[in-house]
Amino acid sequence: LFQPAVSVGNVGQLAIDLVISTLDMTKVGYFYTDCLVPMVGNNPYATSEENSKELSINAEVYLLPSKKLVVLQIRSPFIKNKYRPFCDTLLSWVKSCNCARVVVLSSSHAYQRDDEQLLGTPLRYLLTPDLEKAVGGHIQELKWKEMEKVAAYPGVNDTEKVLHIPGGGITKLLFTESCSKGIQMAVLLKFCSEGDNIPDAFALVSYLNDWLQLIKSEVNTSSQWKAPSSWRLLFGSGLPPALF
């Protein structure tokens, strides 16, 4: 199961859009939930007149049987105080479906990086202990960087370290809950800032692909991911000619 965390720059959600759009996944269901702000629109992955008329809502599930892949896309923010119930419901659903592994795509505020994190790759990963046992070796080979822990009481006591994912939304909660529930979960995240986060989404999805090989990775990977039609006009309508 792949799913995004609603996080800084919406990078996780954009990356999931790329996965669904490129792999041409089929919608198989949705979450009827009071935890997310309602929204509705026409099919965001429409490629023609005929398939553009299907309604799409805030939390939908897509399937690719050939790769035994299920993807959850979340399209709106959490309603105040509802993110915990949502996480609980989501994790029970994961357990009840006997889902083998969960990958959460997320992001974290770039401005919160320390001096060392400012250098090198902005991509990070986290694995729950159960998944570490299964794929830890492969991840080591990829030479990926694990998300660093930070001091719980900076300045006062630098020895006690905690996981801190600023701007990551429910990422930390999902991860810590999965650790305690024995769920095999991986978190892939990118440090970024708000703005045009399309390049961040491409980077994150390539990172995912380096591990799981969803599509054949060639030299110029960004051209192989298909942006959905709904990504048009991300920054508003055309400009009035009278402006110039």
Next chain:
Amino acid sequence: MATFFGEVVVAPSRSGVDEEEEAREETPEDREIRRELEKKREVDVHWTLKSGATAESSAGEPFLCSKFIVAIGHNAAAFLSSFILDSVCWEVVGVVKLWNEWCRTPNTTNVLPTDSFCLFYRLISDPTVLLCQCSCYVAEDQQFQWLEKVFSCMQKESLQVTILSTCPVADYKTQESTLTLPSPFLKALKTKEFQEHVCCPLLEQPNIVRDLPAA
């Protein structure tokens, strides 16, 4: 986060999870305050289906409804008032009472057009046709409640629901500038099950609808 002027501000997080909120455990006092606030923000639906008698929404059988037209927002509500509703053909059969930071619904069904209210009307000649004027703002956390409480009272087989709403033209995303668009204009969204002819073009991607009409 540093702004262009050099000041450091806390940026609102698009992640929707407040960092402070996340770190702090809820004390019993917090829980009590939250419960009180939730009670205050509850949505109450009252039906007066038989003239004179009030019935709580939870009691009684769901009533038969063939068409349900919901007008959300002042403009849509005004449209119904001006062109559809009159005291001869329509009778008030229900009211929604709610409170949030933006509005409080009045205690009476005798409302002024400038009030924020949510009333249900029934067509006297065909009591299965229901109409709702909702000019009050239903907050995010109340939308699902409104939806569940209102729809739980009706039989949903062969029910046709029409939702009327308005959005600012400036929010509409299109290739050309919205300034040159002939406005106002109509767009529609429909479910697969709606087989009838739609009187206007469908809403193009990437435009979306949110809040109560979406719910």
